[in-house]
Amino acid sequence: xxxxxxxxxxxxxxxxxxxxxxxxxxxxxxxxxxxxxxxxxxxxxxxxxxxxxxxxxxxxxxxxxxxxxxxxxxxxxxxxxxxxxxxxxxxxxxxxxxxxxxxxxxxxxxxxxxxxxxxxxxxxxxxxxxxxxxxxxxxxxxxxxxxxxxxxxxxxxxxxxxxxxxxxxxxxxxxxxx
Amino acid sequence: xxxxxxxxxxxxxxxxxxxxxxxxxxxxxxxxxxxxxxxxxxxxxxxxxxxxxxxxxxxxxxxxxxxxxxxxxxxxxxxxxxxxxxxxxxxxxxxxxxxxxxxxxxxxxxxxxxxxxxxxxxxxxxxxxxxxxxxxxxxxxxxxxxxxxxxxxxxxxxxxxxxxxxxxxxxxxxxxxxxxxxxxxxxxxxxxxxxxxxxx
Numbered sequence: 421x422x423x424x425x426x427x428x429x430x431x432x433x434x435x436x437x438x439x440x441x442x443x444x445x446x447x448x449x450x451x452x453x454x455x456x457x458x459x460x461x462x463x464x465x466x467x468x469x470x471x472x473x474x475x476x477x478x479x480x481x482x483x484x485x486x487x488x489x490x491x492x493x494x495x496x497x498x499x500x501x502x503x504x505x506x507x508x509x510x511x512x513x514x515x516x517x518x519x520x521x522x523x524x525x526x527x528x529x530x531x532x533x534x535x536x537x538x539x540x541x542x543x544x545x546x547x548x549x550x551x552x553x554x555x556x557x558x559x560x561x562x563x564x565x566x567x568x569x570x571x572x573x574x575x576x577x578x579x580x581x582x583x584x585x586x587x588x589x590x591x592x593x594x595x596x597x598x
Numbered sequence: 599x600x601x602x603x604x605x606x607x608x609x610x611x612x613x614x615x616x617x618x619x620x621x622x623x624x625x626x627x628x629x630x631x632x633x634x635x636x637x638x639x640x641x642x643x644x645x646x647x648x649x650x651x652x653x654x655x656x657x658x659x660x661x662x663x664x665x666x667x668x669x670x671x672x673x674x675x676x677x678x679x680x681x682x683x684x685x686x687x688x689x690x691x692x693x694x695x696x697x698x699x700x701x702x703x704x705x706x707x708x709x710x711x712x713x714x715x716x717x718x719x720x721x722x723x724x725x726x727x728x729x730x731x732x733x734x735x736x737x738x739x740x741x742x743x744x745x746x747x748x749x750x751x752x753x754x755x756x757x758x759x760x761x762x763x764x765x766x767x768x769x770x771x772x773x774x775x776x777x778x779x780x781x782x783x784x785x786x787x788x789x790x791x792x793x794x795x796x797x798x
Contacts, residue, residue, distance in 0.1 A: 433638075436649045439631030440656020446627060447661040450620050452668065453608065455601030456680040458624055460708035461728065468732045485739035503614045505711060507621020512712025514622065515629035527719045528636060542636075542720040545703015546710070546727020547734070548695050553707065554735045555746065556692025557682060560706040561624075563689075565654065567682035569661035571755040571764050574684035581693020586700050590643035593701045597640045598793065 432519055447569050454500070457566020461553035463505035465489070469496040485554075530597050541596055556581075600674035625712050634713040636704025636720060643701065645789035648782040655775040662768040686749030703727065 433439075450458055469489045472480040473496060480486045489496050516522040529538035553559040556578045558567065564582060567575020602608045608616070631653050632638040641647025668674035700706060703724045705713060710728070713721030739746070757764050 433632035433649070434630045436631060436652035437656050439627055439649075440653040441660050442627045443624075443631075443653060443657035444660025444664065446620065446623050447657060448664040448668070451661075451665065451679055452600045452674055453602045453616060453620075454613070455604040455678055458620070458708075460706070460711065461732070464707060464725070464728045465732050468729060468736060472733075472736070483736055483739065484743060485736045500613060500617045503617035504621035504624070507618040507623075508625035508628070508708060508711045509621075509715050510618070511622035511625025511627075512629040512634060512715035513625075515626045515712070516634065516716035519630065521629070521634065521716045523717050525717045525719050529720065530637065538720055539723045541702045542704065542723040543727040543730075545699045545701070545705070546724035546729075547699070547731035548727075549699030549703060549705075549707060549724075550728040550731020550733075551735045552692045552695030552697075552699055552731075553728075554692070554732060555688040556696060557685065557689065559696065559708070560700075561708045563682060565657065569658055570665065570679060570681055571662070571757060571767060572682040572684065573751065573754050573756055573759050574682045574689050576756065577684065577686065577689045578693045578696075581690050582696045582700060585694045585697025586643050589698065589701055590640075594644065596702070597637060597704070598644050598646065 443565075444569075447566060451566075451570065456500075457562060457570065458504065459501045459558060459562035459566065460505060460508065461550070461559040462499070462501035462562060464550065465554070466496050466499050466502050530595070532595055532598075538596075599672070600668065601678055604678055605675075624708070625715070628709055629712040629716065633709040634716050634718065634721075636713070636718075639706075639709060640701065640704050645782075645785045646793050648786050651778060651782060655778060659768075659772050659775055662764075662771060666765050666768055681753040681755055683753045684749075684751040685747065686751065688746050688748060699731075 447457055450456070466489065469480065469486045472486055473490055481490060513522065527535040527538055529535055549559065556563050557574060558578065560582065563575050564579035568579050599605070599607065603610060603613060628634070632649050638647055639650055642650040665674065665676065669676050705721055705724045707728055710721040710724045714725060755764065756762070756767050
């Protein structure tokens with residue numbers, strides 16, 4: 421009883437199946453217009469390459485990985501995914517304002533852990549996601565969602581690897597969430 | 599007809615405007631579905647909230663079946679769309695590392711951007727982590743460059759690998775997804791009955 425009350429207290433989200441249909445149509449429209457899917461980690465990669473290229477240009481150009489994304493005629497920030505990601509932020513803000521979820525800065529965590537612990541794990545989790553997305557040629561958006569939607573073998577591999585690992589190790593990290 | 603930009607039907611000068619518009623829609627859908635909350639997202643791994651599975655699988659069904667129809671009606675030339683290249687071993691490792699990142703961090707990159715938009719500090723820290731992770735990867739790239747490029751099968755689809763036509767995969771996936779929607783409904787109900795500390 422108590423539980424259902426708490427759950428009813430949650431901020432109003434749209435029906436997940438409606439969200440899924442909209443997201444699927446968006447992937448479809450994106451492929452139809454641009455010939456490619458959506459993405460997210462690529463924009464952070466562009467930021468890393470850009471900072472390296474501004475602070476230590478010689479190192480960046482010598483780096484076998486980053487040099488692939490540096491060109492003489494424009495900044496590494498001038499890529500499709502960076503603009504798309506600016507849009508993602510704006511779209512999130514728009515939805516947050518519309519549904520009344522934009523509030524002052526806060527840390528969301530399980531009552532069983534401290535804010536500090538949450539932030540430490542968020543940092544480690546982010547680092548791992550960043551490293552993994554480079555090996556995976558994309559993250560949940562670019563590889564798992566857009567890749568699988570276009571029937572790419574690599575997309576399916578990444579999707580199963582992410583969620584499979586998640587289920588295998590979830591037990592050991594349960595205190596972080598429940 | 600499609601894809602419109604590669605085929606020159608929409609000029610490439612519109613590329614970045616379209617990028618922002620599609621991004622806005624993407625961010626809006628993610629936030630409105632509840633992906634700006636890490637505890638919502640990780641619910642899929644503990645059974646108290648399957649919103650990730652519902653949104654993700656529904657999106658895949660719609661996009662897969664939609665692509666088949668677009669191809670059937672001749673609206674979209676599937677040979678001209680980008681197929682993610684497959685590098686078997688690095689992609690498995692990358693997925694496993696991302697799985698750890700997902701459970702520890704509670705976000706994936708796209709969802710963390712929308713969570714920043716509504717004021718979550720944990721999402722800001724997660725994104726700083728992303729930045730550091732990609733920086734570490736880039737700097738240590740020479741150490742594993744050959745592994746990073748191993749298992750390269752090229753830009754292959756499931757059909758290229760198995761010879762089974764794509765519509766079969768779309769149909770099979772739809773059946774699996776519907777079964778998952780049905781099954782997880784019961785799991786969620788049962789787990790929620792025993793969960794007390796799930797509040798936003």
